[in-house]
Amino acid sequence: xxxxxxxxxxxxxxxxxxxxxxxxxxxxxxxxxxxxxxxxxxxxxxxxxxxxxxxxxxxxxxxxxxxxxxxxxxxxxxxxxxxxxxxxxxxxxxxxxxxxxxxxxxxxxxxxxxxxxxxxxxxxxxxxxxxxxxxxxxxxxxxxxxxxxxxxxxxxxxxxxxxxxxxxxxxxxxxxxxxxxxxxxxxxxxxxxxxxxxxxxxxxxxxxxxxxxxxxxxxxxxxxxxxxxxxxxxxxxxxxxxxxxxxxxxxxxxxxxxxxxxxxxxxxxxxxxxxxxxxxxxxxxxxxxxxxxxxxxxxxxxxxxxxxxxxxxxxxxxxxxxxxxxxxxxxxxxxxxxxxxxxxxxxxxxxxxxxxxxxxxxxxxxxxxxxxxxxxxxxxxxxxxxxxxxx
Amino acid sequence: xxxxxxxxxxxxxxxxxxxxxxxxxxxxxxxxxxxxxxxxxxxxxxxxxxxxxxxxxxxxxxxxxxxxxxxxxxxxxxxxxxxxxxxxxxxxxxxxxxxxxxxxxxxxxxxxxxxxxxxxxxxxxxxxxxxxxxxxxxxxxxxxxxxxxxxxxxxxxxxxxxxxxxxxxxxxxxxxxxxxxxxxxxxxxxxxxxxxxxxxxxxxxxxxxxxxxxxxxxxxxxxxxxxxxxxxxxxxxxxxxxxxxxxxxxxxxxxxxxxxxxxxxxxxxxxxxxxxxxxxxxxxxxxxxxxxxxxxxxxxxxxxxxxxxxxxxxxxxxxxxxxxxxxxxxxxxxxxxxxxxxxxxxxxxxxxxxxxxxxxxxxxxxxxxxxxxxxxxxxxxxxxxxxxxxxxxxxxxxxxxxxxxxxxxxxxxxxxxxxxxxxxxxxxxxxxxxxxxxxxxxxxxxxxxxxxxxxxxxxxxxxxxxxxxxxxxxxxxxxxxxxxxxxxxxxxxxxxxxxxxxxxxxxxxxxxxxxxxxxxxxxxxxxxxxxxxxxxxxxxxxxxxxxxxxxxxxxxxxxxxxxxxxxxxxxxxxxxxxxxxxxxxxxxxxxxx
Numbered sequence: 001x002x003x004x005x006x007x008x009x010x011x012x013x014x015x016x017x018x019x020x021x022x023x024x025x026x027x028x029x030x031x032x033x034x035x036x037x038x039x040x041x042x043x044x045x046x047x048x049x050x051x052x053x054x055x056x057x058x059x060x061x062x063x064x065x066x067x068x069x070x071x072x073x074x075x076x077x078x079x080x081x082x083x084x085x086x087x088x089x090x091x092x093x094x095x096x097x098x099x100x101x102x103x104x105x106x107x108x109x110x111x112x113x114x115x116x117x118x119x120x121x122x123x124x125x126x127x128x129x130x131x132x133x134x135x136x137x138x139x140x141x142x143x144x145x146x147x148x149x150x151x152x153x154x155x156x157x158x159x160x161x162x163x164x165x166x167x168x169x170x171x172x173x174x175x176x177x178x179x180x181x182x183x184x185x186x187x188x189x190x191x192x193x194x195x196x197x198x199x200x201x202x203x204x205x206x207x208x209x210x211x212x213x214x215x216x217x218x219x220x221x222x223x224x225x226x227x228x229x230x231x232x233x234x235x236x237x238x239x240x241x242x243x244x245x246x247x248x249x250x251x252x253x254x255x256x257x258x259x260x261x262x263x264x265x266x267x268x269x270x271x272x273x274x275x276x277x278x279x280x281x282x283x284x285x286x287x288x289x290x291x292x293x294x295x296x297x298x299x300x301x302x303x304x305x306x307x308x309x310x311x312x313x314x315x316x317x318x319x320x321x322x323x324x325x326x327x328x329x330x331x332x333x334x335x336x337x338x339x340x341x342x343x344x345x346x347x348x349x350x351x352x353x354x355x356x357x358x359x360x361x362x363x364x365x366x367x368x369x370x371x372x373x374x375x376x377x378x379x380x381x382x383x384x385x386x387x388x389x390x391x
Numbered sequence: 392x393x394x395x396x397x398x399x400x401x402x403x404x405x406x407x408x409x410x411x412x413x414x415x416x417x418x419x420x421x422x423x424x425x426x427x428x429x430x431x432x433x434x435x436x437x438x439x440x441x442x443x444x445x446x447x448x449x450x451x452x453x454x455x456x457x458x459x460x461x462x463x464x465x466x467x468x469x470x471x472x473x474x475x476x477x478x479x480x481x482x483x484x485x486x487x488x489x490x491x492x493x494x495x496x497x498x499x500x501x502x503x504x505x506x507x508x509x510x511x512x513x514x515x516x517x518x519x520x521x522x523x524x525x526x527x528x529x530x531x532x533x534x535x536x537x538x539x540x541x542x543x544x545x546x547x548x549x550x551x552x553x554x555x556x557x558x559x560x561x562x563x564x565x566x567x568x569x570x571x572x573x574x575x576x577x578x579x580x581x582x583x584x585x586x587x588x589x590x591x592x593x594x595x596x597x598x599x600x601x602x603x604x605x606x607x608x609x610x611x612x613x614x615x616x617x618x619x620x621x622x623x624x625x626x627x628x629x630x631x632x633x634x635x636x637x638x639x640x641x642x643x644x645x646x647x648x649x650x651x652x653x654x655x656x657x658x659x660x661x662x663x664x665x666x667x668x669x670x671x672x673x674x675x676x677x678x679x680x681x682x683x684x685x686x687x688x689x690x691x692x693x694x695x696x697x698x699x700x701x702x703x704x705x706x707x708x709x710x711x712x713x714x715x716x717x718x719x720x721x722x723x724x725x726x727x728x729x730x731x732x733x734x735x736x737x738x739x740x741x742x743x744x745x746x747x748x749x750x751x752x753x754x755x756x757x758x759x760x761x762x763x764x765x766x767x768x769x770x771x772x773x774x775x776x777x778x779x780x781x782x783x784x785x786x787x788x789x790x791x792x793x794x795x796x797x798x799x800x801x802x803x804x805x806x807x808x809x810x811x812x813x814x815x816x817x818x819x820x821x822x823x824x825x826x827x828x829x830x831x832x833x834x835x836x837x838x839x840x841x842x843x844x845x846x847x848x849x850x851x852x853x854x855x856x857x858x859x860x861x862x863x864x865x866x867x868x869x870x871x872x873x874x875x876x877x878x879x880x881x882x883x884x885x886x887x888x889x890x891x892x893x894x895x896x897x898x899x900x901x902x903x904x905x906x907x908x909x910x911x912x913x914x915x916x917x918x919x920x921x922x923x924x925x926x927x928x929x930x931x932x933x934x935x936x937x938x939x940x941x942x943x944x945x946x947x948x949x950x951x952x953x954x955x956x957x958x959x960x961x962x963x964x965x966x967x968x969x970x971x972x973x974x975x976x977x978x979x980x981x982x983x984x
Contacts, residue, residue: 021825058633059824063643066632077633249654267654285650285814301650302818304811319818353818353941 001119001168003098004047007089008035008106009055009080014337015212017351017370017386018317023056025106026064027215028300030222030281031245031263033064034209035106037222039071042104044112045119048073051096052106053089055080085181086165094174103183105165109218113204114166123168124190125198128161129206136210137162138184140199147197150184164206211337212349212367215315219298220279223261231266238271247284265301289324296330300352314347314362323358323376333365336383351386393474393488394418394460395565396582397547397556400573400603404456411575411582412441412458416973418488418578421468423460426475426484428549429453434484436473454603455554457547459486465494466511475549476515478522479507482551485521487514488578489543489563497539517546525550530600530609533557537598543733547576558599564731564759567591567599567606569619574601579755580622581774588622594762620756636971638777638865642957643824645785646817649950651771652789653813665797668750668766673722676703677747679711679738680726683780683860687787688726689853690949691795697850697946698795698805709734712741723747724794728775728783730758739763752790754783768794777972779865781957784857785820788950812944816951819941823954826939830955833920833938834962837891843868844882844892844917845956846875846908848901854949855895858956865971866964875901875908886915893959895952896923896930899945909933922952 012024019027025035042050050073054061058079068075076096080089090103100123104110118127126147128140134157141148141158150163163184173186176193180186187197207218228243232250242260246252250264253271258264262276265284270276275293283301288294292309299305300317306324313330316322328348335342348362351369357376368374369386378390394415398404408425416423423444424436435448441460459474466472475484491497494513497520502508506519520536521529529550537544543562558565558576568575569589576599577583580590593599593608597615600607608617634640655661676695678688688705695703706714708725712734723742727735730753739749740763751764754772761767770786795801796809837843843862847855855872862870873882875894886892892912896905909919910933921927921934924942931937938959940951964971 021822052633054633057825059639059643059827062633062640063647075633267650267656285653285817287814302815304814318821319815321815353822 001100001102002047003049003051003100004042004102004104005051005053005090005093005097006035006038006042006104006106007053007086007165008061009053009058009083009089010107011056011083012107012209014210017349017367018212018215018315020370020386021057021352022060023054023058024209026057026060027107027209028281028283028298029109029215029218030226031265031283034109034218035061036065036071038104038106038108038110039065039068039073039075041110041112041115042102043072045115047102047115049098050075051093051101052077053080053092054078055083055089086183087177087180087186090183091174091177094171097171100168100170103165103167103169107209108165109205109207109209109222110164110166111205114164114202114206117200117202117204118166118168121168121198121200123170124173124187124195125168125200126187127164127166127202127206128199129164129202130160131162132160134160134162137208139163142199145198145200147187147191147199149191150188152182152184161201164202166206211335211342211344212315213313213335213344213346215298216296216313216346219281220261220296223263223279223281226261226263228260232268235272242278283318297347306358312347313345314349316348316350317352317354317370319352320350320354320356322354322356323360325359326356326362327360328362328366329364331364333363335365335367393462393486394578394582395474395486395488395545395547395576396458396578397456397486397549397558397576397601398573399455399554399556399601400570401454402573403452404454405451407586408456408458409441409445410585411577412460414582414585415460415578416441418460418462421461421463422470422473423458424473424475425451425456425458426477426486426549427451427453427456428484428551431551432477432481432484432549434475434477436475437470438468438473455549455556457484457486457549457556459488465490465513471510472512474512474514476510476512476518478518480522483518483521483525484549485514485518486547487517488545488565489561491516491540491544492542493540494542513542516540517544518548521548521550527552529553529555529557530598533559534598534612537561545578555600555602558593558601560593560597561595562733562736562759564729565593565599567593567601567608567617569606572604574603574606576601581776584622590620590622591617592620595759635965636777636961638779638781638957638961638971641775641777641782642954642961644773644782645954646821646824648772648782648786649789649817649820652786652793653817654771656793656810656813661793662797665768665794666799668722668768668794669798670722670748672720673701673748675701675721676724677721677742678703678705678724678726679708679735679742680705681708681732681734683784683857684726684728684732684735684787686853686857686860687784687791688724689856690788690850691724691726691791693850693853694791694795694946699798699800706738707734708732708738711738721747722750724750724752725760725764726752726787727758727760728754728770728772728780728787730755730760732760736760736763752787754786778974779861779960779971781861784953785950788953792947809944809946812947816943816947819943819951820954822941823951823958826955827958830938830958831962833936834959835966837920837959838866838868838963838966840889840891841869842885842890843870844878844886844890844912845870845872845895846878846892846905846912847872847895848875848905848908849897849899850946850949851895851897851901851952854952854956855893857953858893858895858960861957861960862963864974865960866967866969867974868963868967870960875905878908879911883911883915886912886917888916888918891918891920893920893922893956894934896921896927897945897948897952898924898942899948906930906933922955924948 231248247266256271363381524535545563772786845855859870859872
């Protein structure tokens with residue numbers, strides 16, 4: 001197999017506020033967008049001809065992976081103007097694909113080993129995986145190594161084997177895409193008409209980001225794989241332990257204590273006397289003021305954190321300006337996403353370009369919409385929509 | 392102004408020359424051609440774009456050749472006038488970028504001596520002169536020919552009898568690039584980045600000779616040691632990466648350009664370095680530039696006067712060259728993206744002669760401007776392919792902000808608050824880009840008009856000029872930038888329902904007078920589109936449409952406002968199906984006066 005189609009057009013509604021201005025595939029995990037991990041895994045398997053189906057906020061993808069040259073691949077773009085479904089997305093790539101090709105979701109974390117599992121199979125084929133919570137996926141019924149049926153998000157699961165969304169197809173698939181919008185529907189139709197779709201189970205990494213807090217779990221899984229590297233300036237008295245990667249032009253001032261796995265981007269100013277604990281990723285051009293402690297969190301580009309903040313199990317998106325003494329600690333909390341209630345252990349989820357005054361306390365599980373402004377000394381909880389003003 | 396390329400090595404020259412010419416098209420593209428040598432010189436050229444030539448031309452065998460993409464100065468674009476040009480015998484071929492001022496005299500003289508001319512170009516005198524002086528050594532013949540020539544040139548010469556290429560320059564850019572068993576000569580670095588990133592720059596008056604495995608540079612008859620520069624760009628930097636046009640790609644690169652410019656700022660290294668630009672006795676600034684860079688200069692003037700409280704002049708280099716008034720104790724800053732803008736270079740030389748300290752702000756490492764100036768500050772924009780400048784302008788503003796902020800008079804308090812603002816700029820610009828959809832809708836409506844005014848005051852007056860220039864050059868809509876207070880002194884006569892006015896507002900002391908000006912315009916029946924910060928409620932009552940940008944301090948408002956206007960111009964041009972990256976009659980760097 002020499003070619004892969006990556007589906008990267010989707011928005012990821014459940015991941016709001018983080019997907020208001022970027023597609024789901026551009027969520028940053030350990031300093032890189034998820035999509036980049038997929039591309040890198042393909043490159044590692046020698047698959048360098050990549051068709052990217054883009055749609056929602058596609059400019060961000062162009063800006064990030066570009067022509068693919070930097071990642072050692074050749075990327076061709078096709079556009080899905082309306083995000084109608086995965087089969088519809090794949091159909092947009094029809095003119096660009098070879099006889100045989102892989103199809104992968106761009107918003108899942110996929111290892112090179114995972115891709116290798118599929119390569120040995122003759123198309124048409126799909127990769128499946130056993131998971132603990134099959135109800136949010138497409139549950140697959142197998143007969144030997146052939147697929148019998150795929151049921152999307154069933155009320156009751158017949159098995160805990162689910163569809164990974166990673167397929168190997170021949171061009172024949174296009175003959176079956178008619179009114180069907182999603183690939184599992186197309187496959188069910190193929191099977192019903194007597195075509196065989198093979199399946200192989202993988203135990204290698206395949207992780208999905210469905211909810212905002214999944215960013216944190218993926219981050220903690222990926223961070224230990226990032227090798228330590230030191231760019232920029234580390235002042236005397238700063239202590240760096242474990243796997244710590246510091247970007248160029250970043251300054252780590254005296255008496256900072258950084259315990260890996262931690263990734264820090266370029267052009268940042270950290271400390272003095274800041275404490276960054278595992279597993280934390282920090283973007284580019286970020287300021288972290290003295291006496292601030294950050295633990296198991298993801299901080300986006302251009303963020304500024306004032307002195308004396310405490311931040312745990314939190315995601316802070318691009319460009320937010322946070323004054324001193326901000327607190328976001330993590331407890332078990334009920335978070336509501338699309339009328340579903342989830343009980344998770346999480347700190348604060350802060351959208352982009354928020355302005356948070358001094359001494360604000362974020363209750364566990366708070367989700368703050370983009371461009372929100374919170375005045376000093378407020379206690380915030382629950383879900384605040386975009387452009388909220390708390391005074 | 393034109394782009395030239397030469398190749399000699401072990402591979403077939405034709406595909407390499409054509410590929411390099413494609414990358415040079417931003418310098419001019421009304422005609423192109425190549426010459427390849429193998430038992431004689433074969434030439435193929437026409438008044439078409441490189442892509443078209445690729446499709447129509449026959450295969451030419453040979454491992455040495457030269458190529459040219461042209462922007463007409465002497466003689467209309469035509470097959471005959473396209474380069475390369477040959478001598479009478481057809482054994483010497485020349486490509487040339489520049490203007491030969493005494494070509495008429497030389498042509499008459501050579502015709503008198505029996506030489507046959509076929510084209511109307513100034514260039515054709517060069518192969519005939521070389522033919523005249525050729526006695527078995529190409530390099531000596533080229534040197535002798537150049538002795539007779541007045542004007543500017545970068546040339547590459549190919550001759551059947553010698554397996555080498557000879558290059559020379561005076562006031563036009565040229566580089567030599569080193570490959571593995573092959574070598575290149577080109578107008579600029581991006582042309583050859585597909586093949587090599589090791590580059591040698593030629594100085595004015597140098598003659599370079601390359602063969603498959605050697606390079607030699609002579610200055611005034613004696614060989615000089617060459618210094619090889621490693622180029623850190625990748626070819627990817629020069630590609631479109633998913634975008635329909637280079638211009639949109641480059642607009643989208645601006646948050647990164649700002650972040651890159653800020654690098655080194657926190658550690659204090661950049662600040663210390665910049666502080667050394669300010670000598671104790673400097674009591675005035677003179678900023679020189681052309682085109683878009685001139686608008687950066689005008690903004691620099693406002694910055695300098697407000698932050699440093701010293702007199703600042705911003706001058707068009709092309710006009711400054713005809714003024715006689717010069718100043719002492721003045722720091723002269725020349726802004727040129729390419730570092731090759733002829734008018735700006737001339738002004739710099741003139742200022743240096745009278746003893747002015749000169750500082751160049753340019754995007755091209757090793758460019759002529761950087762070699763003339765006493766000091767150079769490089770903008771971190773990366774190669775800019777779109778003819779309409781976008782990211783290089785923003786990068787120029789960033790350098791100007793930092794230069795002003797490094798002045799010892801600025802004070803720690805001001806420096807701190809400005810640094811904080813500066814760090815937020817990449818995100819603010821990203822937000823302008825994220826609002827692209829709305830901007831595109833406004834542009835769609837604007838594209839129906841033939842005349843549009845842009846008005847602003849104070850630091851946003853130059854932004855109005857820049858917004859109008861972007862619109863003109865890519866959408867061919869007549870955009871006119873004007874100081875808002877000046878409209879009533881004439882241009883009012885042009886206002887009416889078919890001429891919308893784009894008004895730029897900033898949260899400074901120009902805000903109130905702008906509101907007055909906007910009301911005046913509205914009374915004349917023109918639709919008002921206001922570009923202002925988020926949460927500006929006063930303007931909503933007056934303007935017909937409001938396009939918002941994120942809130943920033945007034946001094947940084949030119950950055951976010953310009954990006955919004957770039958998008959507006961881009962989408963207006965797209966709506967009108969204009970060839971956005973290669974507008975008619977324009978070329979990227981203007982190396983003629």
